[in-house]
Amino acid sequence: MDDGRIAGAATARYARKKETILAAATGILNRQGVRGMTLADVAAAVGLNTTSVTYYYRKKDDLAAACFMRGLERFEAMVEEAAAEGSPAARILKFLDLYLDLNRRVRLGEATPLTSFTEVKALKEPLRESVGGAFTDLFRRVRTFFDDPSLGHLDKRQRTARAHLLMEQVFWSGRWLRRYDIEDYGRVRDRMGDILLNGLHADGRAWAPQLLPDPTPASDDGPGAEGLEWRETFLVAATRLINQRGYRGASVEEISAALNVTKGSFYHHHEDKDALVAECFERTFTVTRRSQLDARALQADCWTQLVSTAAGLTSYQLSEHGPLLRASSLGALPEPLRSEMADGYMRGWQRFASIISDGIADGSIRPIDPSIAAHMINSMLNAAASLGAWVPGLEQDEAAQLFAKPLLTGVLN
Numbered sequence: 001m002d003d004g005r006i007a008g009a010a011t012a013r014y015a016r017k018k019e020t021i022l023a024a025a026t027g028i029l030n031r032q033g034v035r036g037m038t039l040a041d042v043a044a045a046v047g048l049n050t051t052s053v054t055y056y057y058r059k060k061d062d063l064a065a066a067c068f069m070r071g072l073e074r075f076e077a078m079v080e081e082a083a084a085e086g087s088p089a090a091r092i093l094k095f096l097d098l099y100l101d102l103n104r105r106v107r108l109g110e111a112t113p114l115t116s117f118t119e120v121k122a123l124k125e126p127l128r129e130s131v132g133g134a135f136t137d138l139f140r141r142v143r144t145f146f147d148d149p150s151l152g153h154l155d156k157r158q159r160t161a162r163a164h165l166l167m168e169q170v171f172w173s174g175r176w177l178r179r180y181d182i183e184d185y186g187r188v189r190d191r192m193g194d195i196l197l198n199g200l201h202a203d204g205r206a207w208a209p210q211l212l213p214d215p216t217p218a219s220d221d222g223p224g225a226e227g228l229e230w231r232e233t234f235l236v237a238a239t240r241l242i243n244q245r246g247y248r249g250a251s252v253e254e255i256s257a258a259l260n261v262t263k264g265s266f267y268h269h270h271e272d273k274d275a276l277v278a279e280c281f282e283r284t285f286t287v288t289r290r291s292q293l294d295a296r297a298l299q300a301d302c303w304t305q306l307v308s309t310a311a312g313l314t315s316y317q318l319s320e321h322g323p324l325l326r327a328s329s330l331g332a333l334p335e336p337l338r339s340e341m342a343d344g345y346m347r348g349w350q351r352f353a354s355i356i357s358d359g360i361a362d363g364s365i366r367p368i369d370p371s372i373a374a375h376m377i378n379s380m381l382n383a384a385a386s387l388g389a390w391v392p393g394l395e396q397d398e399a400a401q402l403f404a405k406p407l408l409t410g411v412l413n
Helices: 003-036 039-045 050-056 060-083 088-107 127-146 156-179 182-198 225-245 252-259 263-269 273-296 302-317 327-332 337-362 370-384 396-409
Strands: none
Touching (some): 003 039, 003 050, 003 060, 039 050, 039 060, 060 088, 060 127, 088 156, 088 182, 127 156, 156 370, 156 396, 225 252, 225 273, 252 273, 273 327, 273 337, 302 337, 327 337, 337 370, 370 396
């Protein structure tokens, strides 16, 4: 064998091993986050020692960043193919089709795991900026889906919000698609596409949400009110930091510093960070439940009930009491706490599905899949927590019109 062929074979082996390491690391990163992933774990998963892995990636953050970049490359390829379609509707449907096909192949073992991007902000600089820049470039490409003369009624902020909505619907669908057999993916694609393009409302139903009571857990003026108010402030601050940094990216030290308390004071109120996150989740469930029940109490059809709670919760994300804790923190929790918190999200999903089912029955909501629609509303509300980062200067009273309305009435309207 000549020197060129030897070098070529060595290069091919190097590339194959690197791909094997990336695939294993992506699975661990998705489960354990940036701070929870170790080079030793990755090495064990591919049958190497840690030193061998450092030959390919010197540091853990280098490997995590490579996982994110590879994931972005895969999405970039899908976005580029979808962007070639001739209309906004066709681009959206093609993007959904490509993603669901890739998800199907992952489940069949025909493709490597998809990367979750929830922990990008847990990277150290300059890697965080580099990966974040690549993510922003991908976002801008998705926004071009809405560049069309037929959508001249949408300004840049509206197109930006719709791009964020579409990306999050795709990203977050991975969390609930596992509840469906791969044989049902075609139906899921059709239902998702129908909802995105046509909304949920029956003919003649307008976007007219009613104002609901503030769903913030109350601190009455009686004994202990001051302590309850401080606890609410504590949970809001912790939720904001965890949403920004990720579960493992937000340390107890950082949470304590953000609250201007000592670590000792933190542990006086919480046994550990898991207990704090669980309480933040419980607060999120309480706010969601109160909004849904207040909407249910309206003397109005179910379409009005649905848009009222969706609008109210979207607006709440940008209020002084927001945001709510994003579901991305669920994956980092230990069992059985993770299952318990996941059940809380499922109860919120079921209430949305129930309102939609009743709306189909009373004729105010058109016949759509209540289960998939409820998942998509939950995804929209999760995404609303970061809407302000994509639409700078967004005011609280604009959020529902800009973000909730497109999902419920159609992203091209």
